[in-house]
Each structure stands twice: as structure tokens, then as C-alpha cells.
Amino acid sequence: MAPKPYLVATCVIAAFAAPAAAETIRIEMQNLGYSPATVSAHVGDAVEWTNGDFLAHTATARSKEWDVMLLPKKTGRIVLKRPGEIEYYCRFHPNMVGRISVAE
Amino acid sequence: MFPRLLAASAALLFGAGVVMAQGAKPNDAQIAHIAYTAGQIDIKAAKLALKKSKNKEVRAFAQDMVRDHTAVNQKALALVKKLNVKPEDNATSKSLVQQAQGTEASLKKLNGAAFDKAYADNEVEYHKTVNGALESTLIPSASNPELKELLQTGLKIFQGHQQHAEQVAKSL
Numbered sequence: 001m002a003p004k005p006y007l008v009a010t011c012v013i014a015a016f017a018a019p020a021a022a023e024t025i026r027i028e029m030q031n032l033g034y035s036p037a038t039v040s041a042h043v044g045d046a047v048e049w050t051n052g053d054f055l056a057h058t059a060t061a062r063s064k065e066w067d068v069m070l071l072p073k074k075t076g077r078i079v080l081k082r083p084g085e086i087e088y089y090c091r092f093h094p095n096m097v098g099r100i101s102v103a104e
Numbered sequence: 105m106f107p108r109l110l111a112a113s114a115a116l117l118f119g120a121g122v123v124m125a126q127g128a129k130p131n132d133a134q135i136a137h138i139a140y141t142a143g144q145i146d147i148k149a150a151k152l153a154l155k156k157s158k159n160k161e162v163r164a165f166a167q168d169m170v171r172d173h174t175a176v177n178q179k180a181l182a183l184v185k186k187l188n189v190k191p192e193d194n195a196t197s198k199s200l201v202q203q204a205q206g207t208e209a210s211l212k213k214l215n216g217a218a219f220d221k222a223y224a225d226n227e228v229e230y231h232k233t234v235n236g237a238l239e240s241t242l243i244p245s246a247s248n249p250e251l252k253e254l255l256q257t258g259l260k261i262f263q264g265h266q267q268h269a270e271q272v273a274k275s276l
Contacts, residue, residue, distance in 0.1 A: 032260055055175050055261065072175070092168045094271065095264045 024048050024077070027098065029057045029070065029090075034098035041080055041102050048077040058091045059098065067091070129245050130194065136184050137191035138200070138242060139255060142234050143173040143180070145204040149223070149230075152211060159220045165227070165272045169265065176258055183254055217276065224273035231266035235259060 022044040028035045030052040041047065049059050051070040059076070060067045063086070068076040080086075083102045090096035130138065150169035157163055184191055207226055214222050238259045246252040 031257070032264060054179055055172055091164070092171065093261075093264050094268055 022046065022079075025100075026050065027059075028052050029059075029096070032093055032096055034059075034096060037097070038099045039101070041100055043080055043083055043102060043104055045102075046077050046079050047100060048075060050075045056092060057096065059088050060091050062087045062089065130196065130242070131192070132187075132246060132248050132251055133189050133192035134194040134196070135242050135246050135255070136180060136189055136251065137193055137197050138237075139258065140177055140180050140191060141197040141200050142237075143177045145200060146227075146230065147173045147177075148204070149208065149211070149226070152208065153219075153223050156211075156215065156219050157223065158216075159276070161272050161275055162220045162224060165224070165268060168268065169227070172261055172265070176254075176261060179254060183250060187248060187250065189248075189251075221273070221276050224269055224276055227269035228266060228273055231262050231269055235262050235266060238262070 023041070024046045025039050025041050025048065027039065027047060027049045029049055032053065032055075034049070039047070047059075049057075049068060049070060051057050051072055051074055054072045056069070056071050058067060058069045059078075065086075066078050068078060070076050080100070080102045083104050086100040086102060088098050088100070146169050150166040150173075153162055153166035154170070157166070211219060211222055211226070238255055243252060243255045243259065246255055
């Protein structure tokens with residue numbers, strides 16, 4: 001049986017009306033670095049870090065807005081709430097530095 | 105002046121241990137012992153700092169040292185077990201321990217800002233010395249590839265510690 005025409009129409013409208021789907025940006029912590037070290041994202045996206053090292057790490061915003069602590073082999077995430085350039089680092093290993101460019 | 109002198113003498117003394125290691129090329133069992141011992145020494149120093157210091161930066165750094173060196177040493181223990189290598193005590197390890205006892209005794213006599221400065225300066229020198237030994241002797245001498253790789257990872261971690269210690273020392 002063919003779908004009823006009005007049902008199809010509703011779906012099409014919903015698809016256009018919905019905002020761009022939020023993405024999850026994945027960053028690996030490995031060999032004492034963030035990989036990739038620089039990412040671009042949009043407000044509403046999530047950033048997810050996975051710690052591949054055998055040491056504990058953090059992803060800590062310089063602004064102190066967020067601070068994600070990750071034990072070895074664990075994953076942690078934040079949701080980006082506003083646009084801007086965010087620099088973050090590892091509190092335990094200050095040489096580890098990353099950047100997120102957040103667009104509207 | 106005293107803390108600076110302390111750090112300088114610690115560097116000299118640790119340096120002596122490294123020269124010994126260069127004299128006779130250490131085997132994997134000795135390398136594992138030296139690396140593990142060096143880590144334990146830094147954990148002990150950090151625990152002393154956590155007992156004595158009230159400085160936020162110093163305490164955070166000391167906590168980092170306990171956390172990282174414990175993780176590296178656990179990794180090292182797991183590796184020697186896997187490789188069926190029994191860490192072997194040696195002149196370099198003994199010398200490291202002996203010098204560390206001297207440093208510890210000096211640090212114990214200090215308090216407050218003097219302690220913080222001496223601890224931080226010593227951490228800079230200690231990591232410099234250990235990193236130098238890793239680069240010049242321990243890594244090139246290691247024959248097992250997994251041990252060599254762990255030492256290389258260790259070097260990267262400890263170079264970070266050295267820079268972190270320099271930042272802390274400068275902030276005091």
C-alpha cells in the first residue's frame with residue numbers, strides 16, 4: 001500500500017522545520033595530546049573526549065566554565081552552550097592544549 | 105640561597121648515579137629497577153610535599169606526581185611481570201636512593217615558602233636528571249621493544265613534569 005500523501009507531506013515539513021541536528025564531536029586523548037587538537041562545532045553540539053592513555057587527564061576550559069576529569073580509558077562529554085573560541089587544557093599535564101571554535 | 109644550593113647539589117649527586125650507569129651498559133632487569141626506583145623516589149618526595157606544603161600550586165603539582173608516577177610504575181610492574189623479568193637492584197638505583205635520602209633530610213628541615221621553593225627547584229633538577237638518563241642511557245640500552253616503548257612514553261610524561269615544575273618554581 002502506498003503511503004497516504006498527507007503523511008508524506010507532514011514528514012517533509014518536519015524535516016525542513018527542524019534545526020540542524022546536534023552532532024557529537026569526538027576527541028581522543030592519546031600520548032599526552034588531544035587528537036584532533038582543534039575542532040569546529042555549533043552551539044548545541046556535544047564534545048566527547050575518550051582517554052586512551054594510561055594516565056588520568058582532564059579537559060578544562062581556561063574560562064573555568066567546565067572541567068571534565070577522565071580516568072584512563074573513560075569517556076566524558078559536554079554540550080556547547082554558546083558561540084566563541086574555547087581554549088582548554090589538561091590540569092594534570094598543562095602541556096596538553098586544545099581548541100574548540102563554536103559557531104551559532 | 106640555600107634551596108638553590110640544595111637543588112644544585114641534588115643535581116650533581118643524581119648526575120653521579122647517571123655516570124655510573126653509563127660506565128656499564130645496564131640490562132633490562134636493571135633498567136626496570138632504575139626506572140621504578142626513580143618513580144618511587146618522586147612519589148615519596150610528593151607525599152612529603154603534601155604533608156608540609158600549604159601552597160595550592162605546589163600541592164596540585166605534588167598530587168600530579170603521585171598520580172602519574174603511580175600509574176607509570178603500575179604499568180612498569182605489569183610489563184616486567186608479562187616479560188618475566190625480575191627487576192635487579194644495581195649501583196645506579198642504590199645511588200638514586202641514597203641521594204634521595206639526603207634530599208629528603210634537607211627538605212624535612214624546611215618549612216613554608218622555603219620548603220615550597222626547595223621542593224619545586226629539586227623537582228626541576230630531578231626530572232632533568234632522570235630525563236637525561238632516560239635519553240642518554242636507559243632508552244638506548246633497553247633491548248626489549250615494549251620496555252623501550254614504555255621508557256619513551258615515560259620520558260614524554262616526565263618532560264611535561266619538568267616543564268610543569270619549572271612553571272611552579274617560577275610562580276613561587
